[in-house]
Amino acid sequence: MGNALSFGTTASESQRVLAGGAVGLAVDPRGTADIVMITVISAVYGLDAVAVGYLLWNRRYPPLRSKSPAIMAGCMAAAVLWFAGDIQ
Numbered sequence: 001m002g003n004a005l006s007f008g009t010t011a012s013e014s015q016r017v018l019a020g021g022a023v024g025l026a027v028d029p030r031g032t033a034d035i036v037m038i039t040v041i042s043a044v045y046g047l048d049a050v051a052v053g054y055l056l057w058n059r060r061y062p063p064l065r066s067k068s069p070a071i072m073a074g075c076m077a078a079a080v081l082w083f084a085g086d087i088q
Contacts, residue, residue, distance in 0.1 A: 013030060045079070045083060048079075049076065055069050056069050
């Protein structure tokens with residue numbers, strides 16, 4: 001019963017659904033839509049990380065300096081941690 005995601009329904013995923021049904025929980029199997037969603041959101045976070053890197057690299061430039069680069073980097077780190085905790 002690992003946390004591995006695949007594009008098909010694995011045996012461990014079927015066991016997870018059956019175990020949930022045994023205790024009265026309705027558990028949906030993880031499938032293709034879940035992997036696509038995680039991949040797309042991860043790509044967006046990657047692009048955001050590049051933007052935050054650019055912001056921190058050029059933090060002395062006045063228009064970017066007014067955006068509080070340290071706070072923006074902290075917000076980005078918090079969002080990534082939130083996302084990682086949400087997919088668990």
